[in-house]
Amino acid sequence: MTAINAVTDLTVEGDIGVVTLNSPPVNALSAAVREGLSGAFDAAIADPAVKAIVLICEGKTFIAGADITEFGKAMTGPSLQDVQNTIENSPKPVIAAIHGTVLGGGLEVALVAHYRVAVPSAKGGLPEVNIGLLPGAGGTQRLPRIVGVEKALEMVTSGQHVPAKAALAMGLFDELVEEGNLRAGAVAYAQKVLAEKRPLAKVRELNAKVEAARGKPEIFEAFRAANAKKFRGFMAPENNIKCIEAAVNLPFDEGLKAERKLFMELMTGSQSAAQRHVFFAERQAAKIPDVPDDTPLIPIKKVGVIGAGTMGGGISMNFLNAGIPVTIIEMKQENLDRGVATIRKNYENTAKKGRLTQDDVEKRMGLLTPSMHLEDLADCDLIIEAVFELMEIKKEVFGKLDKIAKPGAILASNTSYLDIDVIAASTSRPESVIGLHYFSPANVMRLLEIVRGAKTDKSVIATSMAIGKKIGKVAVLVGNCHGFVGNRMLAQRQREAQKLILEGAMPWDVDRVLYDFGLPMGPFAMSDLAGLDIGWDPAKTSYSTVREVLCEMDRRGQKNGKGFYDYDENRVAKPSAIVEEVIRDFAEKRQIQRRDITDQEILERCLYPMVNEGAKILEEGKAIRASDIDTVWLNGYGWPVYTGGPMFWGELVGLDKILAKMREFHAALGDDFKPSALLERLVAEGKGFRDA
């Protein structure tokens, strides 16, 4: 064995040269890796004993892409294109031996090899779009030459990881070899290539599939139209599509040039910077400075859920999906029956769409035990309460649980606003109490806000984070404060939206501005969807908000065809003349002078106070880092990914600019706009949130 550098070596086995790469965690194409590959291939090509070359990786995966941490820094060592040219032009056949996930630049390296073999558990894809990029090392030119234009469009714009069997079927892999025996399988394959005198197959020379799509622009137009909603606001999907068009319409080397130009356009733009931030933010959120990785975990073998309503049912499904038995509690038989039936119906619907088998449905339902007795939770390791959001009720439930739950069991509340320490104080074991705030629908939304109380034990925190990951959530640890991170910031936006419609805007103006910013819908459309009467009590109505007046007029939202908007029979919303009248009247009675409000003001009034509130959350230590706040908003509230989350976006706008506006609003409109001390300090010191 010859070591080439710290991460690569070359071993000659008979007439096969085996280049091994070992650069944890994912063998990303860092400068050292490119240097090592370049040296190893040069050596293998120069060695007369070597007749064919196998490229294989140590660790959990073949090369998973370019090294994202190096983006934006000055490049050292050979470029990826240099390495690829060496491999593709090798006079000796090169075989890529693939396991784990061959992604992005990793797949682009495999695509310049002459043959590709993989183990059945391997997956491959070009996920660059997810970090706001496109495959910039020939991937967009080579992929359609193998899989065809339609499949290539789908792969590069979705970033999907294709399983080995499917990759084999579409020609991306040439052969599957026995699991656990990749090296021997690849060497044997290389010997077969030599024995059969197979050619140096170059993907760049395959033209049939791209030629088949030439002169058919309708393929691309149809694809754009079908995905318009999904791609809204994102730049990367369109650039990816243009690259595939280039592959179809231009000779290979011209196509590469087009790809490079479109890649650089994305690479130097703010969207990719934001999406790369999101990639690392999500991974960073799992790291808690004072809860080390080796904190002992509490084994969670059985879960109890109190409440079989929408939240309780959705929460239960997460655990059933992960194979963990759930006991679900309701006080009344009919509510229990309805809750269980809803869970079953949800699974049946998924099965109808072909995403679960009937067997899967029964397996999941078999793990569910409905009960009307809290005592049945005595053997649960984790109990999650999802009852009515009222402190007195929560305290009563936790007081009872304290007497029933086994020692060491985690007692969690799915509260979205309430003080977790007060809830914990109603038990004799506050160290076992934690907030697990799910977002509706709880079986779908990725966010899990984990609320740490003053006395919550570290193993309870570590276990909650781990179980969050196990059920497929993005878990973010937050501190105890009213509304925690997500809803506390949401309250800022909601308050301003309400004020703006009295000062001169209309609900559809506010909604349009926020929708165009990239949110899935504005606050008034959201309100109509949820139902205006949520939390509204006709007996206690005070007519203090427009919403209450609308409820009194029996405008309840989409469900009865009228809310802030009027709805037609297809639930298409139209601005409502009646609502306009109500709003004008409401403002007049309160002597609010209406004026013209610009879209810019709507945006600034709704979003700058959120950034400011995020800064207050940071200064109070209720979030560990600004990127955690971004992670909450991206996964729980549909904040547009391509802006990186509210805090990253705040920096894109400029913290100085946001502070100046907050000061101006503060002077004109009062204390709702009081700038955060942290924001003041960061601007004075010329720093960003990551320095906070």
Ligand code: 3H9
């Ligand atoms: C590209 O290739 C551009 C080219 O087309 C053109 C070039 C000219 N770089 O996710 P995990 C780190 S763009 C640097 O927790 P898993 C990650 O931060 C790239 N670091 O593990 C984490 O670090 P830490 C296209 C990377 O098993 C650790 O590895 N490729 C990279 O759940 C473990 O990661 C992609 O977009 C990277 N490329 O999942 C693939 N990837 O431990 C992105 C990971 O310090 N990666 N790290 O927190 C993934 O999708 C997943 O990481 C993967 C493993 C599926 C590979």
